[in-house]
Amino acid sequence: MKTDDPEITWVEEPELGLAGKMYLPMFAQGLTTTFKHLKNSVAGKTVTVSYPEQEPQIDAPLIYRGVHRLNKDEQGRVKCVACFLCATACPAHCIDIIGVESPWEDREKYPESFTIDELRCIYCGMCEEACPVDAIELTSLYNLTGRSREEMVFDKEKLLSVFDETKDREPMQSAGLGGSP
């Protein structure tokens, strides 16, 4: 690169004005900003959430990626058809399904066992995207805790109970079997 190339536009650092050279006016300006924040914080306008006493506000619970749930249909049966698409899509391999022949007329298979290792899960939401019948969904439950590793492996009953717990707050994406319209 030649410095005398006419194609080059040189951007010059501007000269300091008198206020900048005098330093103190700029200092007063900076101090005013600091004091403004100090005053607002002392008046209680902080962004921090005092967690155990104050629950954080989740703005869009329907797209939040928290604990999983297994949805139920209108008859209270598990919606899952044991197609293994979620287990295939899962990058962390945390979904374990045993599919057996379905006792019901409207589908061929259903999961006899459906376990998710919540500690392996990376909460990417790809299982939810892969599911053809909207059976697995991520809820907005963010405070998932447990005292042992075994406790954190959620089986089918546990995942269905998460659905019962959250179904009123967070409606299913589609009511019937067969995926979203």
Add this chain to the structure above:
Amino acid sequence: MTAIILEALIKIALLIGGLMTAAAYFVLLERRIAAWIQDRRGPNRVGMPLTKLRLFGLGQPLADGVKFIFKEEYTPAHVNKVLFVAAPILILAAALAAFAVIPFGSMIPPDWFGRTEPIKLVVAPGVDVGMIYVFALSSIAVYGVILGGWASNNKYSFLGGLRSSAQLIAYEVPLGLGILAVVVAAGSLDLEAIIHAQTTQGWCFLLQPLGFLVFVVAAFAEAARLPFDLPECEQELVGGYHTEYSGIKLLLFLVAEFLHMITASFLIVILFMGGWHLPWGLTGDPAAESIGWVPAIVRIVALAVKIIAVIVFFMVVRWSWPRFRFDQLMALAWKVMLPLGVVNFVVMATVEQFGGSLSTGVKMAIGWGTFVLSWVAIAAAGPLIADNRARHDLHPSQIDSQV
């Protein structure tokens, strides 16, 4: 004799207890103010142990202290052990000893044990060279920093120690010039006498604004507070001179740093803001030999409020101003603060010598005129401004030939 020793010991106990507690709580205040300025809440959880009381986080200093005491006190194998241990002790001892001549109030009435003289609220009352004593001890504190950096045998610590020594030597000159003008105006080096002089002449920061500015900037640098905290800037030097320290030794260093800040605040208030004095006779008759309980307490409270205000200013400035580069730091000391200090001293000495009959208003006008004129002159000369722009008027070959 016994009574004098006992009185001094009681004052020392009160002062060291008070200072250590104050340093601990100023750490909490610093963290809360930092949080507030950053729109956070800060430490507000730790309260009374074994109860649910939170008390705005007032238990935090205690928890911090206990944590430091129970941490492993690790001494690396490559250090010079004697100096490594001596450095934090030296720095804390020097920082505490400086308070021997600093008054923490005026006096209290002699209501007990049949005393007739009022009790002066200073450990060593009537030391004529008090200011020089404080100055000498704050220089000794530099030894702690340099020894800590040197004994650690670590390049980051060493760099921190070196920077600290260069910075403190540079800023002691304007600090001394700022003090000198006040001493000339007050006619004494005794800190109590300087306060008394200000009760009659008016507060020095109104009479000598230029000296006040020079002194405050130099005091920030001496206390190694932002924007002058180059000896320990985390981004460049890990922790600076205390990188290798842990546990209670690190705590001693941190407490000593806060004590330096408290000393600097005391000096700013005593030398320039009238110490315990308040205008309109709120603090009683300054010339009286003995005072009652009410003005005595008002004086203590006035001094404490002023000092806390200065410390809060220290803490707010920390989050307002970015750190100087080292060459800027040196340029500020030698090219800005030193000439300004000399100008202030010369003007104030002239006023003192020939302007004895001038009214306070005229003296103030001279002070503020000197401040504005010399500040604008320094700004126009711009010694801090380095032109780093590319030279397009030169051909690359010309630049090469110059190199």
